[in-house]
Structure formats: structure tokens, C-alpha cells
Amino acid sequence: MLPVLGVDADDTLWENEERFHEVEQRFRDLMVPWAGGDATDAALLAAERENISRHGYGIKGFVLSMVLTAVEISDGAIDARSLAGIVGWGHEMMAHPIELLDGVPEALDDLGATHRLLLITKGDLGDQMGKVDRSGLADRFWRIEVVPEKDVPTYRDVLDRHGVDPAEFTMVGNSVKSDVLPVLAIGGRAIHVPHTTTWAFEKPDPADLDGVDFPVVDRLTDVAALL
Amino acid sequence: MLPVLGVDADDTLWENEERFHEVEQRFRDLMVPWAGGDATDAALLAAERENISRHGYGIKGFVLSMVLTAVEISDGAIDARSLAGIVGWGHEMMAHPIELLDGVPEALDDLGATHRLLLITKGDLGDQMGKVDRSGLADRFWRIEVVPEKDVPTYRDVLDRHGVDPAEFTMVGNSVKSDVLPVLAIGGRAIHVPHTTTWAFEKPDPADLDGVDFPVVDRLTDVAALL
Numbered sequence: 001m002l003p004v005l006g007v008d009a010d011d012t013l014w015e016n017e018e019r020f021h022e023v024e025q026r027f028r029d030l031m032v033p034w035a036g037g038d039a040t041d042a043a044l045l046a047a048e049r050e051n052i053s054r055h056g057y058g059i060k061g062f063v064l065s066m067v068l069t070a071v072e073i074s075d076g077a078i079d080a081r082s083l084a085g086i087v088g089w090g091h092e093m094m095a096h097p098i099e100l101l102d103g104v105p106e107a108l109d110d111l112g113a114t115h116r117l118l119l120i121t122k123g124d125l126g127d128q129m130g131k132v133d134r135s136g137l138a139d140r141f142w143r144i145e146v147v148p149e150k151d152v153p154t155y156r157d158v159l160d161r162h163g164v165d166p167a168e169f170t171m172v173g174n175s176v177k178s179d180v181l182p183v184l185a186i187g188g189r190a191i192h193v194p195h196t197t198t199w200a201f202e203k204p205d206p207a208d209l210d211g212v213d214f215p216v217v218d219r220l221t222d223v224a225a226l227l
Numbered sequence: 228m229l230p231v232l233g234v235d236a237d238d239t240l241w242e243n244e245e246r247f248h249e250v251e252q253r254f255r256d257l258m259v260p261w262a263g264g265d266a267t268d269a270a271l272l273a274a275e276r277e278n279i280s281r282h283g284y285g286i287k288g289f290v291l292s293m294v295l296t297a298v299e300i301s302d303g304a305i306d307a308r309s310l311a312g313i314v315g316w317g318h319e320m321m322a323h324p325i326e327l328l329d330g331v332p333e334a335l336d337d338l339g340a341t342h343r344l345l346l347i348t349k350g351d352l353g354d355q356m357g358k359v360d361r362s363g364l365a366d367r368f369w370r371i372e373v374v375p376e377k378d379v380p381t382y383r384d385v386l387d388r389h390g391v392d393p394a395e396f397t398m399v400g401n402s403v404k405s406d407v408l409p410v411l412a413i414g415g416r417a418i419h420v421p422h423t424t425t426w427a428f429e430k431p432d433p434a435d436l437d438g439v440d441f442p443v444v445d446r447l448t449d450v451a452a453l454l
Contacts, residue, residue: 072453
């Protein structure tokens with residue numbers, strides 16, 4: 001049996017953050033009558049932070065937080081059609097074509113020759129599964145797991161359910177907080193493949209990086225050489 | 228190894244529909260300036276039907292559909308605070324205490340003595356996992372699966388991943404459409420435990436019931452006697 005390699009999806013296999021940034025810009029524009037861009041960003045981030053435990057990660061929660069933030073920033077003055085428009089932005093995001101990152105299919109073919117590939121992603125269940133389907137990459141994975149949070153208990157649980165020893169598990173992804181630190185914490189290996197931008201929620205606490213060491217590569221294609 | 232018994236969660240283990248009905252009543256009340264109760268119900272159901280493939284099942288999608296319906300019914304005249312209030316109803320639903328149905332913990336204890344219990348539920352991932360946690364029932368289950376849809380491909384996939392032969396699998400739940408018909412279709416057994424109300428989306432097509440036969444029991448406690 002081949003060893004198991006965990007692979008993140010959003011911003012590791014395909015563009016994701018960029019979709020959110022485009023919509024955040026529209027949201028800033030919509031809020032101009034009541035607030036500047038920085039104030040809008042700060043209010044939205046605060047709403048997301050307050051709601052993440054109930055909304056989880058993903059587009060639907062993002063939309064709900066934008067709706068609440070718009071009502072708050074405008075002190076209830078924003079018109080109902082604009083709020084329905086925000087929901088429409090969410091629908092656009094859900095239907096957006098998948099843009100694979102450079103060399104991803106080939107990299108997965110290489111990695112899949114020596115490893116059983118386990119996709120581990122967080123977000124809305126249906127949305128994440130839909131992206132996997134539309135990506136055309138589903139067949140390259142041994143198993144696909146959508147989880148509510150990528151933390152130590154979740155990794156333990158996922159590996160346990162699939163009969164994988166953490167000491168023989170490697171995770172690859174663009175988020176130090178979600179793909180690297182919790183995997184190192186359970187005795188696995190992790191390889192960081194940074195993406196151009198990192199969402200505020202995915203920035204690790206600097207204290208958590210003390211004395212932690214892990215390889216960083218530019219692209220998924222560079223991972224095979226490290227295994 | 229004990230045989231595997233699939234168990235539905237919402238309205239099989241605990242009240243769920245009732246929560247939605249309470250909020251639907253509030254929604255009707257909110258729409259009174261623009262529409263009667265029946266027209267509001269019909270518009271909301273149409274919005275849910277249109278959006279289910281992108282929203283999936285669960286509270287967040289329900290809230291988004293209510294927001295869109297309110298804007299449409301009021302022709303954009305509803306005030307922003309009321310729309311934020313709809314999001315607040317969703318938050319209340321997410322935080323609602325779990326009300327177990329009669330005899331559920333005891334029934335699961337009995338069933339768990341002879342079967343490995345596999346909870347299979349659809350809806351928002353984080354919300355469903357949170358309910359399992361808050362129910363205090365998590366330890367009674369061998370495995371827990373939150374799926375985007377409970378149809379033939381999903382059951383095939385779930386059973387395959389857990390190494391369960393459909394011919395040796397039995398599913399128990401309150402929805403003929405989601406818990407009974409697809410399981411019979413893959414060669415498994417199913418036992419229907421009806422709940423007081425059934426959501427329009429969970430009503431099976433009468434044609435699908437032609438020539439189909441399955442046992443129906445009043446309560447989860449009555450299932451053990453049939454196995």
C-alpha cells in the first residue's frame with residue numbers, strides 16, 4: 001500500500017482567495033456612501049470573525065456576513081435590492097469556473113504514482129464537492145474529505161478513519177495555519193506551497209511558528225522532489 | 228464484525244422541521260404588508276427549489292432564500308433591518324437546543340449492541356456536526372457522515388468508503404425519499420420511522436412508490452424488533 005499524501009484544495013489546486021477579493025472590492029464600492037474601504041474591510045472582517053463558528057468557512061457564510069455588515073455600516077439605510085445583489089454575488093462565486101494553478105494535473109499525476117492522494121478541504125460541503133467535480137481532478141484522489149475546520153482534532157479523526165498513521169502522513173497546502181501546523185502537531189510532515197495572498201483568518205499566530213521548521217516550495221510540481 | 232445500521236439524524240433522532248416551521252411563520256408575518264401566507268409560502272418554496280443545487284440543505288441556504296424572497300415579494304420595499312433580522316433568525320436556529328425524540332438514547336443503545344451505527348445526515352457540515360456534538364449521542368455512533376444529498380450515488384459512495392456491502396446494510400429514517408428509496412435501490416433494506424411533518428422537498432414522487440414495500444414503525448425504539 002502506498003503512503004498517504006494529504007492535499008489541500010483552495011489556493012493549492014485552484015484559485016480561490018482571488019474570487020473573494022474581487023467580491024470584497026465590489027462590497028467596498030457598495031459601501032462608499034457610508035464608509036471608506038478600510039473601514040468596510042475592518043467591519044466585514046469583524047463580522048466574519050464573530051460568525052465563523054456558526055457559519056463555518058465558505059461562500060454562504062461570507063454572504064451572510066456581508067449582508068449583516070452592510071446593514072450595520074449603512075445604519076439600516078441600504079436598500080433591499082442591494083442586499084439581494086450581495087446574495088447574487090455569492091451565486092456568481094458558486095458558479096465561477098475553476099482555474100487550476102500552474103502544472104496541477106501533472107503534479108498530481110506524479111504524486112499519485114507514489115502516494116494515495118487524500119484531498120482535505122474546508123468550506124461548504126456542496127460547494128467544495130462541486131468544485132472537485134468541476135475541476136476534473138476527482139479521479140486523481142484516493143479519498144476526498146470536506147471538514148468543518150482543519151485543526152488537530154480534525155486531522156486526527158480523518159487519519160484515524162482512513163487507517164493512516166500520522167507518522168507516515170504528509171500534508172501539502174498553501175496555509176501554514178491549516179495545512180502545516182496541525183499536521184506537524186500530530187507527528188506528521190507538512191510541505192508549504194504558498195499562494196500569492198493569504199486570508200487574514202489563515203495567518204498563523206507568530207508564536208505558533210517558534211521553533212517550527214518545514215519545507216516551503218514554489219509550486220505543487222516541486223513537491224515530488226521532497227518526498 | 229457487527230452489521231452496519233444507517234441512521235438518519237434530523238427528525239429521526241431530534242426535532243428539526245419544527246424549527247423551520249416556526250421561522251416560516253415569522254416569515255409569513257413579516258411579509259403581511261405585501262402578501263398573504265399562502266403566497267409567501269409558495270414564493271419561498273419556489274426560491275428554495277431554485278437555489279437548492281447551489282445552497283444545499285441547511286439553515287444558511289434557507290436564510291439566503293428567505294432574504295431573496297422577501298426582496299422579491301416586497302418589490303424591494305422591505306427595510307434593511309428586517310433582512311438582517313432574517314439572518315438573525317438563522318443564527319437562533321443554529322443555536323437552538325437539541326430536542327431528542329422520545330426514547331432515542333435507549334433505542335440507540337439497543338441497536339448499537341447488535342449493529343455498528345452509521346449516522347448519515349445532509350445539511351450544512353458545521354451545523355450538522357454541531358448538532359451531533361450537542362445531542363450527546365456522538366459516542367453511540369461508529370461513524371458520522373454529513374453528505375450534500377442522500378441519493379443513490381451518495382449511498383453507494385458512503386458504503387463503499389466504509390467497506391459495507393449494500394446487501395447487508397439497513398437504513399432507518401423519517402424520509403421515504405432520502406432514507407428509504409435510494410437504499411432499496413442499491414439493494415439494501417430500509418425502515419421508515421415517520422415524523423409528524425414532512426418538508427415539501429422530502430415528499431417522494433408517488434410514481435417512485437409503485438411496487439415498493441418497506442416496513443414502517445412508529446418510533447426508533449420499535450426498530451430493533453425488525454432487525
